[in-house]
Amino acid sequence: EVQLVESGGGLVQPGGSLRLSCAGSGFTFSSYWMSWVRQAPGKGLQWVANIKQDAGDIHYVGSVKGRFTISRDNAKSSLYLQMNSLRPEDTAVYYCAREGGGHYSDYWGQGTLVTVSS
Amino acid sequence: QSALTQPASVSGSPGQSITISCTGTSSDVGVYNSVSWYQQHPGKAPKLIIWDVSNRPSGVSNRFSGSKSGNTASLTISGLQAEDEADYYCCSYTTIRTWVFGGGTKLTVL
Numbered sequence: 620e621v622q623l624v625e626s627g628g629g630l631v632q633p634g635g636s637l638r639l640s641c642a643g644s645g646f647t648f649s650s651y652w653m654s655w656v657r658q659a660p661g662k663g664l665q666w667v668a669n670i671k672q673d674a675g676d677i678h679y680v681g682s683v684k685g686r687f688t689i690s691r692d693n694a695k696s697s698l699y700l701q702m703n704s705l706r707p708e709d710t711a712v713y714y715c716a717r718e719g720g721g722h723y724s725d726y727w728g729q730g731t732l733v734t735v736s737s
Numbered sequence: 738q739s740a741l742t743q744p745a746s747v748s749g750s751p752g753q754s755i756t757i758s759c760t761g762t763s764s765d766v767g768v769y770n771s772v773s774w775y776q777q778h779p780g781k782a783p784k785l786i787i788w789d790v791s792n793r794p795s796g797v798s799n800r801f802s803g804s805k806s807g808n809t810a811s812l813t814i815s816g817l818q819a820e821d822e823a824d825y826y827c828c829s830y831t832t833i834r835t836w837v838f839g840g841g842t843k844l845t846v847l
Contacts, residue, residue: 654836656783663740664775664783664826666836678834681738714782722830723773723788730782 621645621726623715628731635705635735641698641715641728648696652718655689655700657711658730665711668700669718683709705735741766741827741839748845754815757842759827760808765837767808771830774803774812777841778823786825787812814844822846 627639639655654669668679668689677689688701698715712730719725742760749755759766759774766772774787785794787803790810800815810829814821827839 656838663841664777664828664838666828666838669836680835719785719788719794721789722769722771722836723785723828724775724783725785725788725794727782727784 621717623717623726623728625713625715625728625731628713628733630734630736631705632737633706633735636701636703637705637733639700639702639713639715639731639733643696643698643715643717646717646726648691649693651720653691653698654716654718654724655698656714656716656724656727657709657733658714659708659711662711667713670698702733705733707735709733710735738765738831738833738835738837741829741837743825743827743839743842745840746843746845748847749814749817750847751817751819753817754813755817755844757812757814757825757827757844759810759812759829759839761810761829761837762808764833765829765831766805766810768832769830770805772803772805772810773828774801775826775828776821776823777826783826817846819846 655667686704690699714730715728716724717726775783777783790805791803
């Protein structure tokens with residue numbers, strides 16, 4: 620059974636940093652593109668970033684470029700999102716998702732809440 | 738990249754059919770057959786229900802179908818059931834190699 624489990628969320632002050640992790644199991648992690656998608660409280664989904672199997676191709680939404688860094692460790696079947704210079708508008712549930720062989724996410728984690736507030 | 742345009746809400750009675758539209762541009766929906774749809778119940782993670790415009794993942798009811806014409810994609814749910822009440826999001830790949838979601842549509846089953 621495919622499972623994705625996020626961790627690392629919490630409360631952080633504006634300008635602070637946080638590192639999210641996502642542990643994958645039940646599939647060959649190194650064979651899939653992976654993504655982060657976020658959802659602000661009461662709002663819709665927003666794609667954040669994705670990363671190729673070998674980390675050789677990475678893309679970000681404009682609003683996080685230069686502040687967030689996506690990475691992966693295939694040996695640990697883990698995906699990461701380093702978030703720096705956090706802003707209140709980054710407050711959201713962050714989901715880790717597997718890309719299913721095309722431009723879509725076929726499995727999602729349960730999400731981890733990041734709150735940016737003083 | 739602006740969000741794709743979806744109606745904020747739609748409603749229907751049990752057994753009826755509804756269609757949710759998703760309008761993009763020639764930089765996303767109009768140029769790729771990479772439109773997907775997700776169902777999200779309150780407090781839950783999104784669930785993939787349609788990929789590449791009209792394909793259903795294994796285990797998803799055939800009451801869900803997708804299509805596309807020009808810059809607009811559509812999700813149709815036939816034979817509405819109470820369990821279909823949820824938020825629905827479309828998503829498209831874009832020419833700048835990012836993804837863009839729609840604003841979401843709340844489906845109410847009357």
